[in-house]
Amino acid sequence: MKIFLFFLIAFVFSGLFAQAQITNSNTLNAPATNSIESIPLVEDEKMELKEVTKTTSTSQKAQALQGLNLLKSTLKWNRNSRSLSVEEQAKINQYVGVLYRDNPNSFEYNYWKFYASSYDVTNLKYIEKAAKIQATNLDVQQQLAVVYSLLSKNKEALTAIEKLMKGGMLSMVQIDYSSDLLESVAQNGVLIVHSFEDAFACYYAQHKLNLRQDVFVLPLEYLRSATFRKQVTEKGLFLPNQTLINTNYFKQLIEINAKHSFYLSFTLPKEYLSTLNLTELKTVGLTFTNGRTFKDESVCSTYNLKLWDHVFSKKVLQSKDYNFDKNLGANYLPLLLSLTKQNPNREDLSKELKQIALLTNKKQVLK
Secondary structure (H helix, E strand, C coil): CHHHHHHHHHHHHCCCCCCCCCCCCCCCCCCCCCCCCCCCCCCCCCCCHHHCCCCCCHHHHHHHHHHHHHHHHHHHCCCCECCCCHHHHHHHHHHHHHHHHHCCCCHHHHHHHHHCCCCCHHHHHHHHHHHHHCCCCHHHHHHHHHHHHHCCCHHHHHHHHHHHHHCCCCCHHHHHHHHHHHHCCCCCCEEEECCHHHHHHHHHHHHCCCCCCCCEEEEHHHHHCHHHHHHHHHCCCCCCCCCCCEHHHHHHHHHCCCCCCEEEECCCCHHHHCCCCHHHCEEECCEEECCHHHCCHHHHHHHHHHHHHHHCCCHHHCCCCHHHHHHHHHHHHHHHHHHHHHCCCCHHHHHHHHHHHHHCCCHHHHC
């Protein structure tokens, strides 16, 4: 057992898991951040563009947009935090103020105004106005998908997610994977995920395909939202007393809720998983869990075998579009490694392990 745990830990920290992917999109695509000061609101949303008196120069607007996209890029590539610093947030607010003075009815102002608000549902009108101006903009649809899901507007959220799928920002392979990910979680469990892709794929599987709606999906991305934090606490969970949503926040979240069972998606970045003692966690399906339900090794083994033999669709491993998210298949390997060790007489499991290892270019797991 110690040998397997050592290998599993090495498996995580060598980057073999298909962890949170950065979405390829245009320069507007980025998560929202904590707002630390208010920005003046537009009193008359019906104001004609020609009536707006411009108080900023073209160069000031260009500099503001450049600054916003630079700060967004900083967050996009940060694998340790889902929040910008207070100083960075102050800059965002300043830049949005420039866009307001330039034209409060512009796409840029309305998009970035919502972006700066940490998915504040009271600012929904801004992102909806941006959507009216640029209906096909995928970054806008991404923001809409988040806020509509927070408001339990399932129809609207699914419409936005389907537009993201049509635009290539979310694939059926990812949704197929999320279906097996949800099935990994025990009844009424809490599943922690990281990226937009994980969150949207799980949402689609739950609300469009009607799969495992008992599972509470907790995207770290959404924890900047006051509305979502309230939803989390209503589930009986405690939240860390800190503003930044980073690796330390994640560690505290797990520690202060030790009595609750969490299921940690393998797609979480290794920087988050490395804050925990993985030897105290169990591999259950496509997750790690601290759940007391699986403290007994035999119970865990039986549950995993049932998942593999009867529950998982495993469509990810059969998809014609597999190359789109090829590495997701590697996330089935820890489960198979565990099952082959616990069921040495199951030659079919060993065969499938070898097949998936070769398919995902992870031959090292066979050594």
